Amino acid sequence: MNEKLQTLLNTQVINEHGAALVYTQLAYEMDDLSFPGMRDWFYAQAEEERTHAQKLADHLLDRGYRVELGDIPVPSIKAATPLDAFEAAYAHEQKVSGQIREIARLADEVQDLDSRALVNWFLNEQIEEEDTVSEIIDQIKLVGNDGSGLLRIDARLGSRDN
Ligand code: FEO
Numbered sequence: 665m666n667e668k669l670q671t672l673l674n675t676q677v678i679n680e681h682g683a684a685l686v687y688t689q690l691a692y693e694m695d696d697l698s699f700p701g702m703r704d705w706f707y708a709q710a711e712e713e714r715t716h717a718q719k720l721a722d723h724l725l726d727r728g729y730r731v732e733l734g735d736i737p738v739p740s741i742k743a744a745t746p747l748d749a750f751e752a753a754y755a756h757e758q759k760v761s762g763q764i765r766e767i768a769r770l771a772d773e774v775q776d777l778d779s780r781a782l783v784n785w786f787l788n789e790q791i792e793e794e795d796t797v798s799e800i801i802d803q804i805k806l807v808g809n810d811g812s813g814l815l816r817i818d819a820r821l822g823s824r825d826n
Pocket of ligand 1: 713
């Protein structure tokens, strides 16, 4: 495999673990604000990010490369409202989408056919994740500061029916 691509894929393993920690922090914030459904939604999202990291790590390992975690950068995040939390999640997903596109561009450039299925999977996943979070943001904006509206969204997210 092209060495730069290998490095980028390894970095993405780290980034996905970083994303898991971002979601964990957001879960803590929602717990603090007493929105248990949103808390659980963020915990489930954190779990999903770990599976993303594993998917990338497995690809490298299956092709005979080692994976090194090193330091995992986590931005400091504060959310005073559910809207803050989901906007932070959206911004983070956009950042991850940019990272995945960078991998896709390099994989194309160096004609790494073996990673194509994996990279396509991640490109599609990012479209889905951004869409899911932006829908939640729209709904939160729609109810504004209406407590019962927020609690309904909280209940729905708690069942992860979205
Ligand atoms: Fe693995 Fe939410 O990006």
